[in-house]
Amino acid sequence: MVNIDVAVIGGGSAGMAAALSAKENGVENILILEQGNELGGILQQCIHNGFGLQVYNEELTGPSFAQKLIDEVNNNNIDYRLETTVISITKDKQITYVNEKEGYVSVKAKSIILACGCYERNRGAISIPGVRVKGIYTAGEAQKLLNIENILVGKRVFILGSGDIGLIMARRMMLEGAKVLGVAEIMPYSNGLMRNIVQCLKDFDIPLYLSHTIIDVQGKEHVEKITIGKVDKNKKLIKGTEKDFWVDTLLLAVGLIPETSLTQTAGIQLDAHTKGPLVNDRFETTVPGIYACGNALHVHDLVDFVTMESKLVGRFVAEDILSYTTTPNLINVFPLEGVNYVLPQRLNKDVKEKVTFYFRVNKPYKESKVEFLDGDRVIKSVKKKYMLPANMERITLKKDEINNISFDLKVRVSEI
C-alpha cells in the first residue's frame, strides 16, 4: 500500500490552503483528493465579487480567489488527483478512493485532513407543505446550473430564506432576465449581509418578507403557485396574512450543513450544534491524526476565514507529524445563553499557543458582552457593538488564560 504523510480530502479552498500550509511547514509527501474535474470547490460557481479582502487585500470573485490558490498549489508541486472520490476512511488512517484510471485504491496516511465542504439543506430537511412538483431547487444548485452550465432554471422565481446564497441568486437571475418576485425569511431579521440586501434586493426592487414562510406549494407537474404567510413569535401562522405568488421556480436558501459522510467509518464524533466533527484546539477530531477544516468542520460565511483557519490547521498537522505528543487530558468547551455553538469544543490541558474561538450568537445583539467562564468564574469578557447570527464571531484567548482553567470553559452572551 502506498504511504502518504498528509492526505487532504477535498480540493476546495480549505483543502488547498491546508495542503499549502502543511508543505510550507515541512511536510513533503502530500496528496489532495478531489471528486470534481478541477480544483476550487464551491468557489468556482460563486462568480460574484466580495471575496479576498482579508487574505489578499483586494476584492476578488470566487473563481479569482480559487485561481490564486490553484496557482500556488501548482507552483509548490503539490500532488492532487481529480475526479477522484474518497469512499471511506478508517481509524488507522487508511483511505479508499475510486477514479476511472486507477479503479479502487487504498492508501495509508500519517494524517488526514477532512476538507470536503458542506451541502445545502433541501426541501426534505425543512418539510415544506404542498405537492411534490418539479421546479424546486436549492439556491446552490441553481447557481451551479446558471454560472457553470448556462442553464437558467426558471423565469418567475420566489426564494425561501434570506441567506447570502439566496440573495446573490436573486440578483443573478434578475440580471439574466428572470423575474424574482420576493424573498421570504421566517426570522424577523435577515440572515444575509446588509450589502447583499441592498445590492441584490433593493437595487432590483425585490421585496423581502421578514417573519414569513411558505405555507403551500401548488402545481400539476411543475410549481405553479406558492403561498406565503406571516408568522408570530412562535413561528405560528397568523391567519389572514396569506399571499399567493404565481411562479415557475422556488429556490431554497435555508442553510448549509457540514459534509460528514466519511466520519462514520472512522468513528469520529460529531457535535450536535455545528453538525461537524468535534475538534480540539489543534483541529484534531476525536480520532488522533484526523483533522477537519473549512465548511466540513463548521459552516463559514467567508472564504477568507476558511482559508485562514485551514492554513492554521495545515501547520498544526505538520507540527504534530514532526513531534506528536498526545494529551489525553481535555477541557470541554460549552456554549451557554445566547451562543449557538462554540468551536473548538475541546482544549488540550497544556496548550502550546493562543487559541481562537469561533462562535455564532442565537439572535442579533447590540451593545453586548461575550464572557468566557471557568466554572462560575469569568476569565475574559469582551464588549461587542454588534453581533448577528449570520456573522461568525472570533475571540482569541491567550495561552496563560487557557492553561489556568481548572474546570471547563463556557461561553455566554448578554446585552449590557
Add this chain to the structure above:
Amino acid sequence: MIKELICIICPMGCHLQIEMDDMKNINLVTGNSCPRGEKYACKELIHPERILTSTVRIEGAIHPMLPVMTDKAVAKDKMFDVMKKLKEVRIKAPVKYEDIIIENVCDTGANIIASRSMDKYEKL
C-alpha cells in the same frame, strides 16, 4: 425632499436620512454613526456604481461559460446594457486570469476581464 438609505460600509447598517433640495444637492445627512456613512450617502445618491460580474460563452474549455467581471465599478443604470453586450460574446480557450475580454464596455470606461484562467480542455 428626504431620502432614506442603509449604509453598507460596515455591519452596523445605519439607517441614513438624506435631506436634498430641488437641485438634488445634499444638505444634510443624519442617522450615520461615523463620517463614512455621509460619504457613502453622497456617492450612492448622486452617482451609484457597482462592479458587475457575469459569464460569457467560451469554446474548448472545461466549462461552457467563463466567469467575467468589470475591472472597475460601472454606473448602476448601465448594468443591463453591459449584460446585453456580454450575451453577444463568444471566445475560445485558452484564457488567462485578468485577460481583457471587452475593452471599454458600453462606453463605461471599464473593461470586462476574465475572473479565472481556462486552458484548452479535451474531454478524455
